[in-house]
Amino acid sequence: MAATTSTASSNILTTKKNLSSLSLTSTNKLPTFSSLYSSSRRQRFIVLSASLNSKPTVLVAEKLGEAGINLLKDFANVDCSYNLSPDELCTKISLCDALIVRSGTKVSREVFESSGGRLKVVGRAGVGIDNVDLAAATEHGCLVVNAPTANTIAAAEHGIALLAAMARNVAQADASLKAGKWQRNKYVGVSLVGKTLAVMGFGKVGSEVARRAKGLGMHVIAHDPYAPADRARAVGVELVSFDEAIATADFISLHMPLTPATAKILNDETFAKMKKGVRIVNVARGGVIDEDALVRALDAGIVAQAALDVFTVEPPPQDSKLVQHERVTVTPHLGASTIEAQEGVAIEIAEAVVGALKGELASTAVNAPMVPAEVLTELKPYVVLAEKLGRLAVQLVSGGSGVKDVKVTYASSRAPDDLDTRVLRAMITKGLIEPISSVFVNLVNADFSAKQRGLRLSEERIHLDGSPESPLDSIQVQIANVESKFASAISETGEIKVEGRVKDGIPHLTKGRKRIRRAECQCQLHECRKDRST
Ligand SMILES: NC(=O)C1=CN([C@@H]2O[C@H](COP(=O)(O)OP(=O)(O)OC[C@H]3O[C@@H](n4cnc5c(N)ncnc54)[C@H](O)[C@@H]3O)[C@@H](O)[C@H]2O)C=CC1
Numbered sequence: 046m047a048a049t050t051s052t053a054s055s056n057i058l059t060t061k062k063n064l065s066s067l068s069l070t071s072t073n074k075l076p077t078f079s080s081l082y083s084s085s086r087r088q089r090f091i092v093l094s095a096s097l098n099s100k101p102t103v104l105v106a107e108k109l110g111e112a113g114i115n116l117l118k119d120f121a122n123v124d125c126s127y128n129l130s131p132d133e134l135c136t137k138i139s140l141c142d143a144l145i146v147r148s149g150t151k152v153s154r155e156v157f158e159s160s161g162g163r164l165k166v167v168g169r170a171g172v173g174i175d176n177v178d179l180a181a182a183t184e185h186g187c188l189v190v191n192a193p194t195a196n197t198i199a200a201a202e203h204g205i206a207l208l209a210a211m212a213r214n215v216a217q218a219d220a221s222l223k224a225g226k227w228q229r230n231k232y233v234g235v236s237l238v239g240k241t242l243a244v245m246g247f248g249k250v251g252s253e254v255a256r257r258a259k260g261l262g263m264h265v266i267a268h269d270p271y272a273p274a275d276r277a278r279a280v281g282v283e284l285v286s287f288d289e290a291i292a293t294a295d296f297i298s299l300h301m302p303l304t305p306a307t308a309k310i311l312n313d314e315t316f317a318k319m320k321k322g323v324r325i326v327n328v329a330r331g332g333v334i335d336e337d338a339l340v341r342a343l344d345a346g347i348v349a350q351a352a353l354d355v356f357t358v359e360p361p362p363q364d365s366k367l368v369q370h371e372r373v374t375v376t377p378h379l380g381a382s383t384i385e386a387q388e389g390v391a392i393e394i395a396e397a398v399v400g401a402l403k404g405e406l407a408s409t410a411v412n413a414p415m416v417p418a419e420v421l422t423e424l425k426p427y428v429v430l431a432e433k434l435g436r437l438a439v440q441l442v443s444g445g446s447g448v449k450d451v452k453v454t455y456a457s458s459r460a461p462d463d464l465d466t467r468v469l470r471a472m473i474t475k476g477l478i479e480p481i482s483s484v485f486v487n488l489v490n491a492d493f494s495a496k497q498r499g500l501r502l503s504e505e506r507i508h509l510d511g512s513p514e515s516p517l518d519s520i521q522v523q524i525a526n527v528e529s530k531f532a533s534a535i536s537e538t539g540e541i542k543v544e545g546r547v548k549d550g551i552p553h554l555t556k557g558r559k560r561i562r563r564a565e566c567q568c569q570l571h572e573c574r575k576d577r578s579t
């Protein structure tokens with residue numbers, strides 16, 4: 046089967062000779078799942094034709110634990126270049142297959158544009174992915190993975206450290222004593238026991254903070270619009286509304302991600318609703334607080350103290366009123382910085398990046414559908430079939446007649462819930478788009494690419510009687526309202542239909558237009574979820 050448009054026509058002729066039994070594989074080898082992520086046609090065929098001959102290159106742009114670097118080196122050439130300027134990063138990136146960053150590197154749209162399609166995966170060695178332009182990554186078909194679990198405890202412990210240090214003026218008293226003073230009366234603190242702590246964002250870090258705060262005898266409430274109440278109840282925490290949380294808390298600890306919805310969620314208006322003398326801890330992201338408003342709230346006595354690990358701009362300006370404020374305790378984004386967490390994060394991200402480069406589906410993918418590995422293994426030959434059917438169908442369309450409406454029909458004995466078609470849909474989209482454009486489509490950007498081209502892809506499932514052992518009996522791709530260069534390839538109603546199935550692990554084209562109707566009659570149609578138009 047043709048790999049590119051230039052060789053497509055000869056393959057179409059071959060196909061027409063024997064539509065019913067043509068094997069759709071051009072080699073005996075099935076591709077690895079690397080093709081799911083590959084964002085360049087050239088790389089894809091390196092992967093498809095054989096195993097990778099040359100090692101991929103991974104750029105590590107911020108300090109990463111040794112164990113992670115060693116894992117990467119087993120598989121790739123590793124370039125550790127720290128403190129690159131944005132321009133230097135853009136220059137280097139065109140030579141890299143993967144990039145690993147922490148929170149200090151902005152992975153902007155320019156980075157993806159400069160990669161020339163080579164960058165396949167960005168690994169964020171930590172949780173927050175607000176420094177990665179996810180939309181640009183998706184548009185460029187670049188997978189983004191993070192390391193969401195290894196620094197949870199470190200961040201929670203740092204939150205508790207800041208909470209206690211703030212309440213007892215540890216940093217201020219330390220500076221005072223080192224300056225030769227002995228100010229016991231000035232640094233009288235407040236107790237934590239019996240006080241109400243509002244945990245804002247009851248995810249991994251927030252719930253660990255809550256657990257620890259309860260151990261300190263605090264009354265803990267939480268606000269999180271997405272957290273299940275039973276998870277909070279299990280920790281002995283009541284979920285409350287945003288307004289109730291901020292109005293009743295003596296201490297507020299922030300643990301939500303920075304998103305458009307959470308940006309500056311603490312502002313003049315919300316500070317005004319807080320209890321006078323409230324104390325605030327932030328180990329989430331600086332941007333969730335309007336920092337100027339916090340200075341105003343501190344000066345007005347609404348906020349008694351704040352302890353901040355994160356800032357809107359990092360590092361913050363030296364003359365930042367907030368950082369210099371006497372009642373503010375600061376640390377330079379140290380939440381994840383324990384030996385243990387950095388070791389764990391390095392391993393977690395190295396494994397995710399290597400896995401993604403090998404084409405395995407990463408369980409920590411941020412911008413791709415999460416399809417379990419066992420589902421992928423099972424669907425592997427159908428992935429090949431799906432792409433090839435898309436390629437064949439689109440090559441039968443005559444130039445100029447735009448492909449807009451595509452219907453995909455999956456015939457399967459499996460219950461609809463047992464058949465995950467997201468990967469297949471992505472690969473059909475890849476097959477449909479790549480031969481007629483310069484866009485490289487993969488699992489990450491398939492839906493985006495289809496939408497951008499005005500391609501409407503609808504899916505239908507036909508339930509067949511029989512054993513649900515194999516996930517699929519056949520896949521049919523049908524393009525409506527088009528013309529074809531081949532009279533026999535198009536139906537009276539102007540549709541191109543191709544259908545294939547997998548036999549002995551090899552994808553086969555089983556039906557062209559003429560055979561499809563007969564085959565449809567033979568099908569034991571049990572359930573048809575949508576109305577079939579033919
Ligand atoms: N200072 C540091 O070094 C570190 C900072 N972090 C930050 O902490 C954040 C939380 O990390 P995890 O707990 O691991 O993430 P997570 O994803 O497990 O938890 C985030 C929680 O915030 C909730 N949330 C989302 N929108 C919200 C809203 N509008 N109001 C209240 N809750 C909302 C989510 O439902 C989720 O439960 C990260 O996004 C990261 O920015 C994480 C690790 C280290």
Ligand SMILES: O=C(O)C(=O)COP(=O)(O)O
Nearest residue numbers: 147148170171172173381
């Ligand atoms: O994991 C996170 O979200 C963090 O903020 C940790 O950031 P870092 O990797 O230490 O720059």
